[in-house]
Amino acid sequence: MRVSASxxxxxxxxxxxxxxxxxxxxxxxFGYFVRPASETGDGLPRVEPCLGYLxxxxxxxxxxxxxxxxxxxxxxHYRPRRQPLDDALVAAGARRDQIGLVAxxxxxxxxxxxxxxxxxxxxxxxxxxxxxxxYTQEYTLPELIDTPGARYEELDGEAEVLPGVFLLPTAxxxxxHQSLVVRRRDGTVIVAGQSHDTAxxxxxxxxxxxxxxxxxSRPLPVPPAWINRLQxxxxxxxxxxxxxxxxxx
Numbered sequence: 643m644r645v646s647a648s649x650x651x652x653x654x655x656x657x658x659x660x661x662x663x664x665x666x667x668x669x670x671x672f673g674y675f676v677r678p679a680s681e682t683g684d685g686l687p688r689v690e691p692c693l694g695y696l697x698x699x700x701x702x703x704x705x706x707x708x709x710x711x712x713x714x715x716x717x718x719h720y721r722p723r724r725q726p727l728d729d730a731l732v733a734a735g736a737r738r739d740q741i742g743l744v745a746x747x748x749x750x751x752x753x754x755x756x757x758x759x760x761x762x763x764x765x766x767x768x769x770x771x772x773x774x775x776x777y778t779q780e781y782t783l784p785e786l787i788d789t790p791g792a793r794y795e796e797l798d799g800e801a802e803v804l805p806g807v808f809l810l811p812t813a814x815x816x817x818x819h820q821s822l823v824v825r826r827r828d829g830t831v832i833v834a835g836q837s838h839d840t841a842x843x844x845x846x847x848x849x850x851x852x853x854x855x856x857x858x859s860r861p862l863p864v865p866p867a868w869i870n871r872l873q874x875x876x877x878x879x880x881x882x883x884x885x886x887x888x889x890x891x
Contacts, residue, residue, distance in 0.1 A: 656800055664699070664700045665697060665698065665699045665700070665804075665806065665807065665824055665825075665826055666696075666697070666698045667695055667696070667697055667698075667824055667826075667831045667833065667881075668695065668696045668698065668734050668735065668736075669693055669694075669695060669696075669734065669881070670693065670694035670695060670696055670705070670707075670709075670730050670731065670733075670734045671691065671692075671693060671725055671730055671733065671734075672692040672693065672694055672707075672708075672709035672710060672724065672725050672727075672730050672755075672756075673691075673692055673709070673710065673722060673723045673724040673725040673730075674689055674690060674691050674692060674722070674723055675689070675690060675692060675710065675720040675721060675722040675723070675752065676688070676689050676690075676720060676721045676722075677689075677690055677720065678719065678720075690839075690884045690885075691884060691885070691886055692709060692710050692722070692724075692752055692883070692884065693707070693881075693882070693883050693884070693886070694706060694707035694708060694709060694730070694883075695707065695822070695833045695881065696731075696734055696735075696736055697804070697807055697822070697824055698736070699804045699805075699807060701804050701805060702742035702743055702804060703736065703740050703741050703742055703743070704741070704742070704743040704744070704745065704803065704804065704807065704822075705731075705741045705743070705744050705745075705760070706744075706745050706746070706747070706822045706833050706835070707745075707746055707747060707753045707754070707835065707883060708727060708744065708746065708753070708754055708755060708756030708757050708759075708760065709724065709725070709726075709727055709730065709752075709755040709756040710722050710724050710751060710752045710755040711751040711752070711754065711755035711782075711783045711785075711786045712724070712755070713751065713783050716751055716783070720752075722752075724755075727755075727756035727759050727760075728759075738759065738760070741760060741763060742763060743763060743764055743766070743803060743804070744757065744760050744763045744764065744765045744766070745765065745766040745767070745803070745809060745820070745822060746765070746767060746771075747819055747820055747821065747822075747833075747834075747835025747836055747837070747883060748771055748815060748816040748818060748819045748820070748835065748836065749767065749771055749772065749774070749775035749781075749782050749786075749787065749816075749818075750781070750782050750816070751782050751783045751786060753835070753836070753883065754782070754786050754787075755786060757786055757787075757789070757792070758785075758786060758789040758792075761789060761790065761791030761792055761793070762791055762793060763793065764793055764794075764795045765792065765793060765794050765795065766794075766795045766797060766801065766803055766809055767794055767795070767796065767797065767818070767820075768796075768797050768798070768809075768811060768818035768819075768820050769796040769797060769798055769818070770817050770818040771816060771817070771818025771819070771820070772787075772794055772796060772818070773818075774816065774817065774818060775787050776788070797809060797820070799811060806824065806825035806826075807822070807823070807824050807825070808822075808823050809821070809822055809823075810822075810823055810868070810871060810872070811868065812834065812835075812837040812866070812868050812872070813866070813868070814837060814866055815835075815836045815837065819835065819836065819837060820835070821833060821834045821835055821837055821872070822835075823872075823875060826878075828878065829876070829877070829878025829879065830875045830876060830877045830878055831877070831878065831879050831880075831881070832872055832875070832877045832879070832880045832881070833880075833881055834872075834880050834881065834882055834883075835882065835883045836882070836883045836884060837866075837882075838882060839882075839884055839885065840882065840884075840885045840887065841880070841882060841885050841887035841888060841889040842887070844880060844882070844889050845889055846863070847863075847865035847866065847869050848865070848869060848873065848889075850862060850863040850864065850865040851865045851869045851870060851873060876891075877889075877891070878890065878891070
């Protein structure tokens with residue numbers, strides 16, 4: 643039996659973009675973990691940050707990603723150094739009771755660890771991501787998903803969650819991965835989560851997209867199809883969940 647409330651929002655076509663008059667995007671530092679050598683590709687362990695982002699909007703405050711969950715096996719594997727949710731929010735200039743909306747780029751343990759502390763708030767997630775978290779073995783920590791009082795807003799595609807703030811599917815790391823787009827007067831900010839592990843990897847895909855657009859001779863690397871959607875938003879900055887670096891055009 644599910645212990646969470648869940649309402650499915652179906653969206654057709656693309657969200658009509660509006661401009662945000664007042665919205666700030668602030669990084670939230672949830673600590674770091676050590677990715678073992680078996681997962682890095684270069685034979686060396688790598689320390690990676692765990693970052694969330696606060697959108698402070700005239701119509702409410704949204705938290706995108708909520709930190710790392712805890713489990714003995716996870717802790718032994720990744721050796722995390724956590725920053726508790728409340729401490730991380732205070733360091734970013736906010737309090738838990740100010741958070742009105744929650745979204746996760748995806749529902750792996752290192753992105754939704756603080757969700758059980760934010761029950762009652764709408765949690766925006768792609769439907770296929772929530773299904774994977776609920777029904778796929780070893781996908782995430784189950785105790786982070788259907789906690790008492792959890793309230794999911796299930797999405798099928800793009801959705802505007804505040805004026806000028808919307809979620810956009812960016813499948814790859816998981817089938818239901820999503821990114822957050824914030825339209826500001828000084829340029830669009832995209833919180834890309836773990837669509838890419840690093841800003842350098844994102845830059846490589848943007849360059850591949852440009853080469854295809856320019857009709858460059860083949861062979862060429864093939865970027866994700868959704869890169870075109872992100873780039874047509876003319877982003878001024880793109881930020882990530884596991885990289886302090888920022889992509890700028």
